[in-house]
Amino acid sequence: MLTHFHSYPCRVKLFKGKTVRNILAERGLLEDFLKKHPYNPLSKYRGPSQQDSSGSTESLLNYLDLSYYGTISIGTPPQSFIVIFDTGSSNLWVPSGYCSSPACRDHCKFNPQASSTFRxxxxxxxxxxxxxxxxxVLGYDTVRVSNIDITHQEFGLSITEPGSFLYYAEFDGILGLGYADYAIAGATTVFENMMSEHLVEQFMFAFYLTRHEGQSGSEVVFGGFDPNHYTGNINWVPLTVEGYWQILVDNVKVNGQVVACESGCQAIVDTGTSLIIGPVSPIQRIQHKIGAEAQLYSMLGVDCGNLPTMPYVTFTINGIEYHLSPDQYVLQYNYHGHKYCQSGFSTMALSDYEDLWILGDVFIGAYYSIFDRGNKRMGFARAV
Known part of the structure; x- marks a missing residue:
């Protein structure tokens, strides 16, 4: 039983211009942060005919060129929170007044006592x-995503948020868009309720991610997709596992030469993972061919001047080739007046998943991605 409620003011969020990377750099904390917290996006992994539809659109903001987040509200009257929309997990949670961790004190917290509909x-x-x-702890309340109100939605209220990453994070919580079978504690997911309450016309959602830090226009559409954000045809790919959004990759090539997945391999399409992740040996081959070398705190960098001559990396999926140019698979940013370039590929850290790939934001930024629950498939088209 939770008997003590800690009340703190919600800090003002910085929506325009500055990202967490900018703030840490200005405070002289970025290098120390990267040293103590090298990016590892993998530990969350434990264990019909084409139809145009605008659906309900939620604008997303670019976080560190590595994550994308938007605003939702919970409760009556509504309390607002910044969340990452994550297809690689399945739970919705936000900080709460029950939490006294430093990360909670510095973020917007849900006040259950202030909502007449909370249970x-x-x-x-x-x-x-x-x-x-x-x-x-899990609770129930009305959740608003874009213009969609979901009544009696199950969500997590944090009690502890250990460590410093969430303290520095510009977002408050996470909204998981994976399948319900992967929800912790058997919680009903947001999109499951959208479907069961008939709040979306089509049982799908779609992501458009801009790929330059601070650039506006990123969005997720619930109940359809936006034809203004892609060119050419949508290529549909059946899911191989309904849990994560998992598909079969035929092969991976660099400049037309197969370097990985010679006999096919499984891949997860994950908006909550920044890079393209794969097994150690294939990723090392790709890093070698694109000229990536270890630079800052185990991150693999490339010479920014080599971008015009670097090779294309191609993923063949369901017989269709998806080409990534150097501008698309290299993360570029400025720090202390200098330009840095980082490889958008990284190795799989967990041996249990040695054959699994993750197509994160580097891939999704290049290809408009439709997550079609109704037909158990993914759709890809070249983003514009």
């Missing part, structure tokens, strides 16, 4: 992500 459950949850973790 507390007797279930607890603990979630581990690649760069942070949380423990909490």
């Amino acid at each position: 507390l459950s007797n279930k607890y949850l603990a979630i581990q992500y690649g760069t942070g973790r949380m423990t909490g």
Whole structure:
């Protein structure tokens, strides 16, 4: 039973111009942060005919060129939160007044006592992500995403948020868009309720991600997709596993030469993972061919001057080739007046998943991605 409620003011979020990377750099904290918290997005992994539809659009903001987040509200009257929309996890959670961790004190927290529609459950949850973790309790309330109101939505209220990553994060919580079978504590997912309450016309959602830090225009559409954000045909790919959004990759090539997945391999399409992740040996081959070398705190960098002559990397999926140019698979940013370039590929850290790839934001930024629950498939088209 939770008897002590900690009330703190919600800080003002910085929506325009500055990202967490900018803020850490200005405070002289970026290098130390990267040294102590090298990016590892993997520990959250434990264990019909084409129809145009605008659906309900939620604008997303670029976070560190590595994540994308938007605004939702919970409760009556509504309390607003910044969340990452994550197709690689399945739970919705936000900080709460029950939490006294430093990360909670510096973020917007849900106040159950201020909502007339809140109901507390007797279930607890603990979630581990690649760069942070949380423990909490489950409750029920009205959740608004874009212009969609979902009544009696189950969500997590954090009790602890250990470590410093969530403290520095510009977002408050996470909204998981994976399948319900992968939800911690058996929680009903947001999109499951959207479907069961018939709040979306089509059982799908779609992501458009801009790929330059601070650039506006990123969005997720619920109930359809936006034809203004892609060119050419949508290529549909059947899911191989309904849990994560998992598909079969035929092969991976560099300049037309197969370097990985010679006999096919499984891949997860994950908006909550920044880079393209793969097994050690194939990724090392790709890094070698694109000229990536270890630079800052285990991150693999490339010479920014070599971008015009670097090779294309191609993923063949369901017989269709998806080409990534150097501008698309290299992350570029400025720090202390100098330009840095980082490889958009990284190795799989967990041996249990040695054959699995993750197509993160580097891939999704290049190819408009439609997550079609109704037909158990993914759709890809070249983003514009």
